[in-house]
Every structure is written in C-alpha cells, then in structure tokens.
Amino acid sequence: MNIVVLQGSLSSAPESRDLPSGDRLVTYEVTTRAEGQPADSVPVVWFDAPARSADLGAGTEVVVTGRVRRRFFQAGGARSSRTEVVAASVIPARQRKRVAGAIDAAVAALAEHPEG
Template structure:
C-alpha cells in the first residue's frame, strides 16, 4: 500500500518544496548538450532540531536549478552567504559519468527571494 501526500483541496499528489538557506557559492551558468541554458547554485539548509538528534549532520546542501530566463538573471546576482527563500519542485536528474549513469535530486526553482537581514539594535 502506498500513501501519497496530496493537496487536501484537490486530493492530487503534490511535489512542492520550500527552503530557506544560505547560498554556498556564486551561481553558475551551465549549457546543456541540447543548447538549453540553466543556472545552478547550492543552498545550505540547517536541519531541524529533531533531525539533529538522529544525526550529527547539522546542515544539508541542496542543488537548485533555474530554467526561466528572468529568474536566471535575478539568481545570477546572488553572492555566496546570502540567505534566500526558494520554492520549487523536486526533480531527479540523470547523466553519464565515467562509463555509468549517475542520478541526483535537485530543486527546480520557481521563485527565489532574498530573506531580509534582521536589524541589529544599537547601544546608543
């Protein structure tokens, strides 16, 4: 028996991701063999307290890919260390490397916005 996570309004399966994390390095433009262009970056996301009790791992690094031209231009202005909120869908990617197939999961980004840095109170 399988249990799909579904949207309660439509009872349809949902592939929806929402992450807040820190950009690990400057985003990179990649040209695919098809000629398509995408931008990729890695997002460092802190694990929840519950997850940290089960593992010594404190963060996860998640690959994010951006296909839409306007969003690619916006994401290319991000610098390492900037905190962002990302929404999108999970995608399983495949490629050939070293004579074998390789797969990984990435987030196909629908939106990406900077998270405002909280104001620091001054002692004046």
C-alpha cells in the same frame, strides 16, 4: 503534488550558463541547518531564470520554491543520478513580501490539487 519551500544560505556564488535550447540555467548550492542537526547542502537549478538571478552572493539567505526531481545521466561509463530542486523562484529572504507571495502561490497550487 510535488512542492518544495526551502530556506537557507548560498554556499557559493550562483553559476549561470546558456543552454543550446536558448534557455538560461542558473545553479545554486543552498545550505540548510535544522537546530541540533548537521547542515544539508541542496542543489538547486532554475531554468529560464531572470538576469538578476545570478547576482546573489555566497552567504545570501534565500527562500526557494519549486519541485524536487531526480535525473539520471551517464558519467564515466556508469549510470548516475542526482536529486535536486527545480526552482520556480529564488528570492533573498530579506524581501519578505516577495517571499510571502511565492509561498502563497505554492500553497494555492496545493489547494488546486488536494488529492496529491
């Protein structure tokens, strides 16, 4: 089972674009800090995100639920890859009830597939 729950702050404002498929894609850079450890920057993408998803500002503390993926692509004639979180939700951390609901949904998905 591939489930991620990530909490951190947006290191920059989200970027939004419309894909040729008609889907809306919003990208985020979420910075996380574990006590005594250096900060990590985690790229997050959200396909078909709601309109309000791009309204968050840099520095906003968020909770992300989703899954990890590694995608491969050609860049400058070489094969490259990028590991990122594909979001199911991106919620401001101050919205505790919505955060709890998103985490409950992730835990429920784990319970549906206990063998992994």
